[in-house]
Amino acid sequence: KNQVEQSPQSLIILEGKNCTLQCNYTVSPFSNLRWYKQDTGRGPVSLTIMTFSENTKSNGRYTATLDADTKQSSLHITASQLSDSASYICVVSREFKTIFGAGTRLFVKA
């Protein structure tokens, strides 16, 4: 069964600290892997997108990595800000199919 598993389910960190969110998938083959940020009460917004041949992609303080051999991706957030409090969703696409992880809920406190 194609699955996308994210961990941790939730995370609380102090403002200014770094954190790393994990995504493991069994979707095979896949076309691309995306990380979305979803603020509370809002729709998801794309942060990064990587094809199977890419192993890192940055968007400001967000850096996504991809290991296609182990089928793992991570999203690293540097110098967290209060506005980073949100859900982060890992999404894996293959032909005609898009599979969403359940998300990691991040809370950044002052």
Add this chain to the structure above:
Amino acid sequence: DVKVTQSSRYLVKRTGEKVFLECVQDMDHENMFWYRQDPGLGLRLIYFSYDVKMKEKGDIPEGYSVSREKKERFSLILESASTNQTSMYLCASSQTSGHNEQFFGPGTRLTVL
């Protein structure tokens, strides 16, 4: 900028009522999607459409129907709302070419009493 809009941010309906959720995108995208999002379950695909008047069932189509009469508009219909359809509903659109990235609307929080 791609813009996907949904007709309501919050909606409260009674059991048995017919509910229409509207979604409009302004980027001439071919594909449009309706998802529901529940805590711990992530996004689940209800229906999608790859062209005008074309529709395909997603993973959880029961209790829902859709309509795509124009390319920019995709409607989700709950024929007879039930309490287990209380959820956040998200609409998305995408182009078939390129990375197939889906662009999401702001969501509609539906409560069925």
